[in-house]
Amino acid sequence: MILARHERPYERRRTPPEHVTGSSGPLLEAQCVGRTFGARVALIDIDLHVRAGDSVALVGSNGAGKSTLLSLLAGALSPTSGRLVHGGPGLDIGWVPQRPAIYSRLSALENLEHFARLERVAGPAERARELLDIVEVSADPIPAGTLSGGNQQRLNLAIALLADSEVLLLDEPTASLDPRQRRRFWQLAHALPERGGAIVFATQHLAEVDEHASDVLLLEAGRSAFSGTVADWQLSAAIEGLK
Amino acid sequence: MRSIALLVRKDGRLLRRSPALLAALIVYPIVIAVLVGLVVRFAGEQPRVALVDLDGIPPIVEIGGQEFDVDQIIGQTIEDIELVRLDANAAERALKSGDVLATITIPEGFVRALRGMLRSPQLRLDFNSDLFGTRILNKVQALVFSLNRQLAETYIAANLEYVDLLTVGGSGTFAGNPFDVIGLEEAGRRLRALGEANPDLQREFDELATFVDEAGLALAAVEGSLRATAHPIELVEAGTSGRDALLSALVQAFGLALTIAFISVLLAAGSLASERDENVLGRLLRGLVRPTELLVSKVILVALLAALVALILAIALGVLVEVNGAASEHPWERLPLLVLGFLVAGASFACFGTLVGTRTRDARTATLVALLIALPLMLVGLVPTESVGGVGIVSDLFPFSHSVDFFDAALANADPARAVLRSTAWLVGLGLVYGTAARLGMRRLLA
Numbered sequence: 001m002i003l004a005r006h007e008r009p010y011e012r013r014r015t016p017p018e019h020v021t022g023s024s025g026p027l028l029e030a031q032c033v034g035r036t037f038g039a040r041v042a043l044i045d046i047d048l049h050v051r052a053g054d055s056v057a058l059v060g061s062n063g064a065g066k067s068t069l070l071s072l073l074a075g076a077l078s079p080t081s082g083r084l085v086h087g088g089p090g091l092d093i094g095w096v097p098q099r100p101a102i103y104s105r106l107s108a109l110e111n112l113e114h115f116a117r118l119e120r121v122a123g124p125a126e127r128a129r130e131l132l133d134i135v136e137v138s139a140d141p142i143p144a145g146t147l148s149g150g151n152q153q154r155l156n157l158a159i160a161l162l163a164d165s166e167v168l169l170l171d172e173p174t175a176s177l178d179p180r181q182r183r184r185f186w187q188l189a190h191a192l193p194e195r196g197g198a199i200v201f202a203t204q205h206l207a208e209v210d211e212h213a214s215d216v217l218l219l220e221a222g223r224s225a226f227s228g229t230v231a232d233w234q235l236s237a238a239i240e241g242l243k
Numbered sequence: 244m245r246s247i248a249l250l251v252r253k254d255g256r257l258l259r260r261s262p263a264l265l266a267a268l269i270v271y272p273i274v275i276a277v278l279v280g281l282v283v284r285f286a287g288e289q290p291r292v293a294l295v296d297l298d299g300i301p302p303i304v305e306i307g308g309q310e311f312d313v314d315q316i317i318g319q320t321i322e323d324i325e326l327v328r329l330d331a332n333a334a335e336r337a338l339k340s341g342d343v344l345a346t347i348t349i350p351e352g353f354v355r356a357l358r359g360m361l362r363s364p365q366l367r368l369d370f371n372s373d374l375f376g377t378r379i380l381n382k383v384q385a386l387v388f389s390l391n392r393q394l395a396e397t398y399i400a401a402n403l404e405y406v407d408l409l410t411v412g413g414s415g416t417f418a419g420n421p422f423d424v425i426g427l428e429e430a431g432r433r434l435r436a437l438g439e440a441n442p443d444l445q446r447e448f449d450e451l452a453t454f455v456d457e458a459g460l461a462l463a464a465v466e467g468s469l470r471a472t473a474h475p476i477e478l479v480e481a482g483t484s485g486r487d488a489l490l491s492a493l494v495q496a497f498g499l500a501l502t503i504a505f506i507s508v509l510l511a512a513g514s515l516a517s518e519r520d521e522n523v524l525g526r527l528l529r530g531l532v533r534p535t536e537l538l539v540s541k542v543i544l545v546a547l548l549a550a551l552v553a554l555i556l557a558i559a560l561g562v563l564v565e566v567n568g569a570a571s572e573h574p575w576e577r578l579p580l581l582v583l584g585f586l587v588a589g590a591s592f593a594c595f596g597t598l599v600g601t602r603t604r605d606a607r608t609a610t611l612v613a614l615l616i617a618l619p620l621m622l623v624g625l626v627p628t629e630s631v632g633g634v635g636i637v638s639d640l641f642p643f644s645h646s647v648d649f650f651d652a653a654l655a656n657a658d659p660a661r662a663v664l665r666s667t668a669w670l671v672g673l674g675l676v677y678g679t680a681a682r683l684g685m686r687r688l689l690a
Contacts, residue, residue, distance in 0.1 A: 076525035095529065101522040103253070105260040114253050118246060118531040143260070159526070 025087055026051050027198055028073060028167050033082035035068055042068040043222045045082065050167060054198040055190070057213035057230075059206070064219040066202035067098060070169045073200065087166075094165030098172045098202070100156040104145025108137050108155045111144055112162065119163045131158040134188065149176035157188065168192050170201035174208065186212055209233065246532040250540035254514060258548070268506050269552050273498075291325045292382075293334035293346040298353040306358050309397045316390065324382055338369060345370035347383060357394065399469045406462050427459040492655035493647075495560050499553050499581075500588065500646035501621060506549040507589045508617040509610050511596025514541050515681075516609035534685040538678060541600075542593040549589030550582060557581055580653045580663065587667055588646035591674035595642065598677045601684030645669040 030048040034041070043065045050056055050073075058066040071077040072084065074095035086093075102111050109128055116124035132139050135154040137147070144155060153176050160168060170189065174182045190212070192199055203209065209216055209230060216233040218226035226236060258265055304311045329337060329346075337343040348367040356364035368383050408415050412426025425433070431452045438448030518524045518537070528534055561575065596613055603609040624643035626634050638644040645666045652662035 071525060074525070075529040095526065097522060097525060099522045101526045103257065103521055103523065105257050106253070110256070114249065115526070115531070117249050118527070 026085070027054075027087040027091060028093070028200075029085040029087075030069070030073065030079075031083050031085060033069075033072060033079045033084065035065075035072060035077060036080050041222055043072070043079075043219075046217075046219075046224055047227070048073075048200075048217060050198045050200055052166075052196050052198055053193050053214075054200075055193050055212055055214045056198070056200040057209040057216050058200065058202040058219060059204070059209060059216060060219035060225075062204075063221075065222040066219055067171050068222075069217075069219070070095070070097075070171045070200065070202055073167075074169050091167065092163045092165040094160035094163060094168040096153075096157050096160045096168065096170045096173050098175065100152040102144045102152060102155055102159065105143050107139075107141045108132060108144050108147065108151075108158075109139045109141070111155060112158060115159045116162050121162055127162065131161055134158065134161070136184065150178060150181040153177060154181070154185065157185065161188075165192075166197045168197065168199045170199060172202050172204065174203070174205070246536045247540045247543065250532065250537060251544045254540065254544045258544075268510060268548075271505060273502060273552075273556060291327055291337075291343045293329045293337055293343040294326050295329060295331050295334045295346055295348040297331065297351045298349050300349060300354055304354055304357075306354075306394065306397050309400065311393070311397075316393065345380070345383065347386075399466070402469060403466055406465050410459055410462055427455050427462070431455040431459070493651050495557070495654055496647045496650035497625065498560070499557060499585070499650045500624070500643055502556055503549045503553050503585060503588050503646060504592050504617060504621055504643055506552055507545050507592030508596040508599065508613045510548065511541050511545045511593040512599040512603070512609040512613035513596075513606045514545070515597050515600030516603050517606040519604065520606045528685070535682055538594075538597050538681055538685070541597055542590050542674075542678070545593035545596065546586050546589035549592070550585035553585040553589075554578075554582055557585075577653050577659075580659070581650065584646070584649040584653055584663070584666075587670045587674075588642060588649065591642040591646075591670040591677070594674040594677035594681060597681040598684065601681050639669070640673070642670050642673050645673070 026049040028048075028050040030046055033043060033046045033048075035043040046065075046069060048056070048069070058069060060066055068077065072079050074093055075084075076095065102108075103114070106114065109132060112128035112131055113124050116127050121127050129139060135158040137151050137154050137158065144152060147155065153173060157170075157173065160170075168189065173189070174185055177185055186208075189199055189201070193214075201208075201212070213230050215229055216226065217224060218233075226233065228236075300313055302313060304313055326347075327337075327343060329343075331348070334343065334346040334348075338346050346369040348369070350365060350367065353364045353366075356362055366383075366387060368380065370380055405415065405417075407413075408424050408426065410427050412424050412429050414421065414423050416422070434448045434452040434455060438445035438452065441448070515538070518527065527537060532540075557578070595617075599613045599616060600609050603612050620637070620641040621643045623634055623638050624641065624647060626638075649663055649666035649670070652659035652666065656662055
């Protein structure tokens, strides 16, 4: 992620394979994006540039606008001002909402197969089983609603991974995971930037910013309070106070 | 189309996983349909009507030498009305409070006027000019008709006694005054005797005797004439073996429409809102499916399910009609037309349900709101449109009355094409309006 005045540290940047971008431009870009819900202003003039290899952390207190921004980037909401620009016409964006978006009365396998078919994934049944193995969720025919919170979150991630997206948007993805599940989750999530894609994740765990982000966008009451690299973030006196 | 099929398949699978919901959706409307059938059958079976007797009529009234059991006559005539004897003030209060639906007042001097036969006594009926008031008016008109008929018989009998007196002679009373008459037969005999005793005047006496004989013959025909003028038209009542009211085509149509309405509105509203409950709406609508496809998938599934349940109900009712031994005119050959109606009505109600689903935040609220909105609208559909002003307009804006019209025409009309086409046009039109409104409201679901 980059704003014009910031340069990202070279060591945190991963080189995207050419087939992902075809150019050096951003994969995903928000330009002066704003969103209101009736009279309530959720976001104001947010700029965000997501490039291949980025791992962008969205931080801020509850209600700061992190989830709204992710929903806008995912296309689940439309901005009321500004615009969103995709790096390519066929850019696939995976979205892992904060609350698992799964059918609780279908099994994990049925959920994955259903969404795989809607995504027009080749061999949906095989792909579903493959992803269940990857996220280590049982294929037992039990309702997904009866799975533990951690397993539901991993199923949530698996659905987002179905389409081999170039960009993955993660809304507080580790909130309900135990430490072991968290480590496993980040292994899976980091695979994408390492392949030349990018992830954008919202978090309230500042340790996750240090460990898993290359760039940070701090939101306060819907406005951008800081945007830059993690190194800048760590040096910022204002942020030190917050930390 | 592929996405719609996938969504329908998924929703079908979800429904199968919720047997309690499925059972409730099927059993509840059927129970409601049966209850409504019973209500329609017995609605207003015993409305209360006040009887204010200002004349102090005794239990047995003698008129023209014939005794009348007042309570028995009233009971026989309006057996499905509970008659409550009240004084004038109490009756007025009861009518205002709705405790009674009407008041029949018997004024002072009523029986005296009846006995006198010089003027028609009056009964006064006070009623609220609503649906039930009209019904009571019909009942009381029937009572007055019946009383008039019985009184006419009595008056005819009394008049015939006078005719008999005129013919054969004897003693009688009129307006309380006694009198003696010799009678036409005796008059004829005396005239002829006078003629024989007075040969000069015999011709005149014979002419008078002939006139008296002819008058006697004319009086002999009075009885038939009196009865004919009392009852210019006589109603002959004959029972038939038609359907019981509970199984009438209209009641069946109500039951079927209720079943489809409940299933469709509640299921469509709940199903759409549950997508939001499960938090999958955002995932679906960010490119996997179009909002219209999602709506159409709900409408298709709900219409199919509603049509299936309605078909089972229609077959069950058809069998009941046959078993009931009613005239076997249940149109089994109309079943395909009915199924078409079930699908169209189900889709129309489902469009309304999806509109409710877009306006509510979760499945429970959606089904509750759907029930709260749909129930009164369905009841409005049960009220005859001509009885209450404005009801027709409200009823027209909801698919219920049009569904009833469709099913009733399909079940009972000899030539249902016109009614079916009109109802179909309404159902499709309303479905499009509600569906478009639901489509416009889809974005709100994501907010």
